[in-house]
Amino acid sequence: MAERLQVVWLGTRLAIRAGGWRVGVIALCSLSLALQPSANALALKLVTDGALAGDWTRAGIGVGTLAAMIAVMFSAYGISVPLQTTVSERAARLFEQDVMRLVTSIPTVEPHERPDFADRLEVLRSNSRLLVGALWTALSNVSFFVGAASALSLLAGADPALLLLPLFGIPLFVTSARAERLRDGAIGRTAEASRTSTHLFRVATTPQFGKEIRIFRLRDEIVSRFHRVSEETNRELFAADLRAALLAAGAWLLFTSAWAGGIVLVAARAVRGEATPGDVVLAIAVAGLVQGYVSGAVGLVRELTQTLAMASRYVWLVEFARGKRTGTGTPPARLTRGIELDRVSFRYPGTDDEVLHDLSVRLPAGATVGIVGDNGAGKTTAIKLLLGLYQPSSGRITVDGVDLADLDTHRWQRSLAGAFQDFARFEFTLGESVGVGDLDRCDEDGAVRAALTRAGSTITLPLSEQLGRAWDGAELSGGQWQQLAVARGMMREQPLLLVLDEPTASLDPDAEHALFERFREATRRGTEGSGAITLLVSHRFSTVRMADLILVFDQGRIVEHGSHQELLALGGVYAELFELQARAYR
Ligand SMILES: Nc1ncnc2c1ncn2[C@@H]1O[C@H](COP(=O)(O)OP(=O)(O)OP(=O)(O)O)[C@@H](O)[C@H]1O
Ligand SMILES: [Mg+2]
Incomplete structure (x- = not known):
């Protein structure tokens, strides 16, 4: 219940943010619509009994009421439907903004690696209208009870036994809620397939993929994959819908039988002279209303269940983003000691293999640090940890002696700059x-x-x-x-840390060298005394050699570190690879 209220509250706040006074007008319209059916039924009884008794005043009041109700209905619909549409549209956009903000407020990029995160986001994105739907549902709930109460009091007048009629509607609610859960389960199970089809559609229709799709003749393959996953999704959803429809059909059969029985009851009383013809008309009209109310209520339950499932994903996202808050410390305005890695190991979330093993090294304040190593050696991963995009699985990174995990990650990221491989x-x-x-x-x-x-x-x-x-x-x-x-x-x-992770792969070696030279000069001049560290990753030794400190990565470990001269003198991997490249350019 508390969760339901929370959802309605979320929806209401969102709707008021989006619609303001319009929400009040919509509420008024739905209340007046709620009273309209019972007033109609009553008017029908007045017209019937008045006409049969030759009492034209009574009949006249009945006809007047009918006409007035038609006017109320058209104007209330005419006003509230377009208002609801605009408020819903606007609220959906506001909601999407909230989601965008929440997702990007998570300091690490780790959630993007989690399929369950992506699945929930996909459902949130494609159902953004539902949350405001919760408010409309709540409004129709209130109007619904007002309308149903007035209809029931009329039924009791025609024959108290008819008050039992709504009880036969209970199986309908139960099956409807069950049907929704079936459907929501199917949506959850097909979220990955639906993401796949979104991706495949993008692959076939955006220029980024256009060249390779054509060169490698991938058109038919992509389209048939798209077809396969869509079919899979449809099959799953269809099976859920079918089961739901069978359940509903049984429940409706029960209710309709009870409904027919009720009408026969009142008709029999009229035959015996215990009720007027107007009472029969009223009973038929109101029993019809009850049927309408029951199916309306079933619709409400369905919508509410849908909205709840959707809202629980939103609440999950809010909590998730909140849970990802990091330390509160302020990064230093300038670096004096530098950044230290202390026995840092790392494995990507949801994977088994460690990709960084036990890294320990100090990046001195003010230094230019070069990183070299084979593809997949862990260079970019190490940089992601320094940028606070992931946290080490074990060990720690300290900035001037303060653990990076204790710093406010958003502020830390604001004091960085960089250009990246991807x-x-x-x-x-x-x-x-x-x-x-x-x-x-x-x-x-x-x-x-x-x-x-x-x-x-x-x-x-x-x-x-x-x-x-x-x-x-x-x-x-x-x-x-x-x-x-x-x-x-x-x-x-x-910036305290400037990272250049192979952003220059498209440049020729000379141009890359010149570019890094300019950076180094610029950072030296511009950040005199700020202790900024420049990190550059490159596969070109001619560029890296100018760094004050060079780290050689191999299979997730730092196997050598030192200045260019020191590493040459060491005669290890670096010296060998440097010689190899230098010879190739000679
Ligand atoms: N998001 C990820 N999830 C899981 N594993 C990853 C992820 N990104 C990279 N890896 C794995 O981590 C290892 C190191 O990758 P990384 O990108 O750090 O290499 P790199 O040294 O930057 O290579 P390159 O020179 O090709 O850019 C690789 O084995 C790679 O498969
Ligand atoms: Mg890389």
Whole structure:
């Protein structure tokens, strides 16, 4: 019950945020609609008995009431239906914003690795209208009880035995709630399949996949996979619906028999002269109403069950996001000691294999640190931990001696900057796509241009140019998108940690070298005394050699570390690979 109230409360708040006074008007309309059927039935009795007795005043009042009720019905529907639609639409958008905010408020990206998280989000996204539905449901509940109470009092007047009629509706409620649970179960079980079909649709229809779909002739394969998962989803849903329909049919049969029995009862009384013809008309009309109310109530139960299932996913998301709060400490304004990894090991959530083993190293304040290692050696993973996107499975990372886990992750992330291997392509204007790297200065053209220059951009478009063909904007080359990502990483003026995880793979070695040279100079000059650390990952030794400290990763371990000279003198993996690359370029 408490959960139901919470859901109705959530829906109400959302609806009022979205609709304001309109919600009051909708409530008034549904109440007046609620009284209308009973008033109609009563009017019918007045007309019948009045006409048969030749009492034209009574009949006239009956006809007047009927006409008035028709007017009330049309105007109440006419007003409330469009209002409900607009309020629901707006509330659905507000709700989606809440979900977006909640998801992005989670400091780590770990939830994105969890299929159950993705499944719940998919259901939330595709049912965003339901929560406000909870309010409409609650409103119809209230109006429903008002209407049903008035109908029952009329029934009692015709024959008290008819009051038993609603009892025959109970199996209908029970089966309807069961049917909804069946359906919700099916939706939950097919969420993954439905995500798959969304993904496959995107694969077939977005330009990002277009080239490879054609070159590798994947069209039929993608379409048939889409067909298979959709069929699977449909089969599951259809089976649930079928079982639900069978249950409902049985329950309805019972209720309809009771209904027919009730009418026969009143008709028999009229034959015996114990009731007027008007009473029979009233009984038929009201018993019809009861049928309407029962099926209405069944609909309400169904909707409420649906909404509850949906809302429980939302409540889950709220709690999940809340549970992911991290420490509260403030990161230092400047680094004095540096960042230390102390026996850090890591496995990705939901996987068995450890991908980082027992890393211990100090990244001194003010240093440029290079990371090299084979594909899959754990370079990016180590960086994700430093960025607070994941927490170590064991061991700890300290920032000037303070455990990263004790720092407020959002604030820590605000003091970082970077460009990444799997960078994002923001299809905004050129200026915004770079400017979002420091939102406060997003509109400062000077800052954006400086960042582009530092990133060695070759793009000649104006900053106001819209990007992305889907928006009728300009398309960039792969390397140019990468330049934007690097420029975005250059927007924050004094980050404590600047990370460059192979954002330059599209550049030739000389250009990459020059770019890193510029960074190093810029960070040295701009952050004099702030102790900022620059981390750069590259497969090119010609670039990495300029770093103050080089970490050599191999299969999740740091196997060598030191300066370029030290590592050469060591004569290990680094020296060997450096020689190999140097020879290739000679
Ligand atoms: N999200 C993830 N979930 C599970 N395992 C992952 C995930 N991302 C990476 N891995 C695994 O972690 C290991 C290290 O990957 P990582 O991306 O850190 O390598 P890398 O050194 O950056 O390689 P590259 O040079 O190719 O970028 C790999 O074995 C990879 O399969
Ligand atoms: Mg990587």
